[in-house]
Amino acid sequence: KEVVIEEILRSKDSPSKVLSEALFEKAFPTHNYGRPIIGFKETVQGFPREKILDFYRSWYVPENMVVVLAGDFKTERALDLCQGIFGKLPSRPSPRGAGAPETPQTEARSVVLTNPIQGSTMMLGYHVPALDHADIPALDILSHILGEGESSRFELNIKERKGLVNSIYSYVYSPADPGLFAVGYNLPEKNLAKATQAVMEEIYLFKDKKLDHDELARAKINIKSDAVYEKETVEGLARKYGYFETILRQYQFDEHYYQKIDAVTPDDVREVAAKYLRPEGLNIGLIYPQDSKRKIAAQDLLDWARVRKPSKRPAKRAADEVHYLKLKNGLRLILKENHNVPTVVIRTAHLGGLRAETPKTNGIHGLLAQLWGKSTATLDAEAMAREVEMIAGSIQAYNGRNVTGMKADFLSEKMRDGVQLFLDALLHPRFDKQELERERQNILEAIRREEDQLASLAFKQFQQRLFPKHPYGMSLLGTATNVRRFKVGDVKRAFADNLDPRNLVISAVGDFDWETMAGLLRPALESIRGRRRGFKPPKVDPAPTAIQTVEKTKDKFQAHLVLGFRGVSYADKDRYALDVLNNILSGQGGRLFIELRDKMSLAYSVTSLSQEGVEPGYFGVYIATEPRKVTTAIEGILRELKKVTEELVAPEELERAQQYMVGAYEIDLQRNSTVATQLAFNEIYGIDRREWLLLPEKILRVRREDVLKVARKILKLDRYILSVVKP
Template identity: 40%
Template sequence: MQYRLPNGLTVILEQNRAAPVVALQAWVQVGSADESDREAGLAHLHEHMLFKGTNRRGPGEIARDIESRGGEVNAWTSFDQTVYHLTIASSFFEEGLEVLTDQVRDSVFDPDELSREIEVVIEEIKRAGDMPSRRASRALFESAYTAHTYGRPVIGFPETVRSFTRDDVLGFYRRHYTPDNVALVIVGDFDPEKARARIDALWGDAKGRHGGRHARTPEPEPTGFRTKVMREAVQETHLALAWPIPHILSDDLVALDLAAAVLGNGDSARLVQEVKRDRHLCNEIYSYAYTPKDPGLFVVGAALRHEQAPATIREALRQVYRLRAEGPSGKELEVAKHLVESEQIWQRETVQGVARKLGFYETVTGSLDFERRYYEALRSVTSDQIRDVCDRFLRSSRLNAILLGGEELPLGEEEVAAIAEEEERGVPSRRQAAAAPPPRPAAAAEVPPTFPKKARTPGAAGIFRERLASGATVLVKPEPSVPVVAVRAAFLGGLRFEDERTNGINHLLARTITKGTGKRSAKELAALSDELAASFVGASGRNSFGFRGDFLATKFEPAFRLFAECLRDPGFGDREVERERALQLEEIRTRDDSPASVAFDLFSRALYTRHPYRFDPLGTAESLAAFDPAAIGSWYEGRYGADNLVLSIVGDVEPNTAFGLAEELFGEWASKRATPPVVGIEPSPAEARRASRQMDKQQAHLILGFLGARFQDPERHALGVLASVLAGQGGRLFFELRDKRSMAYSVTAFNLEGIDHGYFGVYIGTSPEKLADAEAGIRDELAKVIAQPITDEELLRAQRYLVGSHAIGLQRNDARAASIALDEAYGLGAESFSLYRERIEAVTREQVQDAAKRYLDLDRSVVAVVSPSA
């Protein structure tokens, strides 16, 4: 249902009863591209200020009101819009609608709150400045847009943000936050007619007409190649190659999307296979067509070693220009269409995903019919059309090339230009086009399997259970609302089974288990996966090793067979193991580009002195050197087999079919497992510990924590409630350290359990001059929850927030499949997710305080700090 109020408010309602949740989004049609130069960052500041109080709610109360009703609330700003969104339990739909309306319609913009929030945004700018990928992205847009306001960062600049007054904020708000400039989108479990009546009551008297926006200066056609090479103290080079392309309403849109898919979407895409896998020139590579309201960019991006930059640029351009010369093969085009079409199905798994799609279509394309027209056009696109758009747009004379790397970068801007010119000259003419790539292996025949009908009765939480002759446990939960299926294999193991010598082997195993089988090469496996639009991913955690697959329901049988082939007969070829080991070593080498990750690594090593939880899951250069194919195969065979397997299947699948295939594929899988290692108990710290490191960054990162609970400990849920009282936008830490004292953009508390003792802690990212006060503030808040019980109101907010977030998070089949498999493997029971609500709601204030007293000993806290160099 779509309609418009007399005052111009656009309303879009879509009922979806798949889960008891509702997504509500207010799309304000103003973004950073609508700002004047002096206003740079003002749209984003509104995103912050609309959480800082209304005439009915004080600072922090918007988030608390939503979180206390089991909801999640946030916002984002882009070039073209600002979006306020919340997802909430359907029983609180009306309250959620009232809060969102109040937030957007009646914010007060208190001057003191404004000054504090400006400091928070400054911290956010510093945080982005410490991220190499964000700096490279900013440089790309500055290069590609010399006149258009897309060339400015959405977040603004420190000097403009600090200059904003309340009059500036109010003027911008009154000009743009008018009902005729807002689209209200609601998707989920609600009654549309009742919603319409309530919307009319809340919004019907809203007045005002949009005051117009600053004219966006059109970006002139590029007059030549542009490049920028930046040398900084980074461990990994970030490359962006981008060509200007039309906006989203262009007739060329679909062909450009398919060109990007052929190049970079899926494991068998040209860039992934040719540049990353075959030549090992980069750690990661991707492509996409960015098509906003105004003309966009066709982007090829990569992360790589500094010395690989010349070869990576050359080969990436070669692949792009090869597509320009010859177009995709028939098989490539078919796979690209299938992958792009399948994306619309996955988007339907969550109500917030559907709402975001509808809001985007309405505000950016002007029509909810855009999706239907897009997919109709997609089905008729030809290889010649793709070749044509590439020939028109993807030329070196239109190219923007950005390199952000270390001092070791072996080329400058002149050398980059020379490579681009050389590759342009080398583009074969259409008459001399390169030969088409060899045909891909044919997908398995899609003959629906038939199995004897068996009367089955589901157990708790609607889960069907069967134990196979091999010892494997199979759990099936039908969920027919969306035609997709998620499969998860889980084994006890992971980091917990490692020692100094074997550290990192499970992570390497997870990387290589999808890189070929006994009868298929890695390239053949990637091709078949993409043809099926299936995703296969190995997963190594702190307590488990696993393998996941996500399939369209129509492809379940061939995809599940491929899943079993990977799990039962992984290849572990010499070349594949060496390639993945090299990539894992790159991850280790480039960790320093993420100071927050460095802080968590410091914390783990300071907290755990004996237990394997102290290790970095990536391992070390020394440990990885010993992992040849024989060692990985022996590790896998000796620890993961049928009698240690829990297999969960969740989605649009018939139980008899699922169990029949599982029995066929896993019923005779013989196990050869060795005795699992004995893992010792980590003793509690006898005194306070502190670890620190200095880095060349703008922000400091601090983690203060304690040894925590195990999965089986009775205090587990009380600690979860405590973390929720402290964390979240309505929590104590956010309110005291961010809202009141402007110390940070990011501050949170977390509770991580394990088979053995996990940890409870607090993280904050702040300016170095605020670090001491931030730590003291954290300690003060922790001391308060130890000294006295939390309030009834805080308890209720935390309980409802945890229960609601849990329900929101379990909308996707893959989330349910993971929960079912892991909880069964850990001995908690497959149905544990269905008991979460009653367990959380049973927690009392006294239990929360008792848990705080038991686990949060401030005299024996562990602190890790990463701070800027002096």
């Protein structure tokens, strides 16, 4: 019970979860969907053991169970195993229903909450039918057009053009019983009324404006592309079949669903918008800072959402064979065919990222990643977003601790268009001043919101103390001071530094002929000129020589702790043993989980993690617990860490960790994106090119003695950093 209560308390520290639960409670006063999935603290505390057992006996019965297997096995053998395991269970009547049906809503409802947070969040929802209803395909398309993707109406009109929100989205929650069409947006408090009015204007435009056929086509392509990407892994297939069979007793439901998506017309979308997104069916909620000078009432939300006349819109082959090519300018190009699924993935990697920053430039690569590829010399942000959706994919830059780059994903049938669009985004970014200002405000808002993310705060101050001079101790977002003063020229210099062909690797994996792909990429990539600029590798900070504690107080419910040590680098041969040790400690079957969560009920969330780098990274343990349990939690963590430094792990424990790690990695390798990333990163880091294939073997070669050795090397229990964020 205490573990579940810990998670309930943890959710109270998440503004979006708090608001979501309040909105669903408003929208579903009768149905069970109006209650939190994990329950209420009072009810969980009051459950007697017999009531829990009665629930288990009623619902966990063969008639209510679905077992899904997908992968490389013999069907007959699998059936025999399932029969042996599940066939012995006694048959009982299957439970029925999820409670009383929801009564039709006849007037708008609203809820206002305050919390010790930095930003504001709004959500709204309208009742929609269940998953198997004939209107769901049109509603999914409506959601995609309104708020899913960078060319959605919310994104373009409310975020980009009007600058009223920091982020905005929509989705259709359509489970077994009738659900919700939901919209959510994060924004500055000053924009609450204007942003809500703009959202309502976009919603009601569907009743008065014709739907553009290109807009409809893009939505269909992107929705259907999900079906392709789901087939990349056996895990994805199993999850999909299990969900549909459990909810609808139709494991192949999606096949008919995508046929219905194809058949949706513009009139269908307008009809479902008029049918379900009605003023009297609105549920709207707000959570905003409790120290705000404004006093906002529930009626204010309804006033903001009142329907107004909309304003005018502006016009608008060998499975493991990899080919390594070195171009004339020094750029390294890696190509690998995979014809299992009709997708193409391209990844670029340039050694740099946070590691290439100084205190004065901290945050420049984060800003670059938000702008790079968003628009080009010939395509503004809106046109770029439309082009990306027409290839049923995505193109975006990224930034990490060691690498900055760009990633592109699209269907292979759109390969030529996709490659040209990727090259345009990579080589000819626009870096528009207005876009820079918008992204600057978004990053500043994210920096402010860091104060609400207590787990992130605990890790942030841990890293600052462990890496006082090395860039790893800085934030990927940068500092507010730096972000405010960065200009277009700063971004352009960072872009030029990250396009040095001698320090650039590009990988492509997917459904293509490698020679054809090389022919498409080579001419443009060889035109990149070498740069003389570079950065000097940073010096490694000394490891801790004593126990150091850093604390911060926040007006929240839970305490968040990170206890950590100097870790290893990518070049360290001990990293495989350390990864195995990490798996033995972490996860739901790990020692920390079993001892601190299950046995001692100290926390809902506890884990360990190993963060490697070009220079040594860190190994740490994280736990979220009640403030009164902080001392006990620290003692419990140290006790478990001490055990692995004093005695060999059990043989079955080692084998279980190794099998899990290898299995998870093999499943992940079924994704083209994973293979492309592995190939590019291994090359840029100077790791063995066969690492992506040899990794399972290296994990399986780790012995118990290796785990003990690396535990003694890393886990110095008299010299660590303890970071605490608590009430």
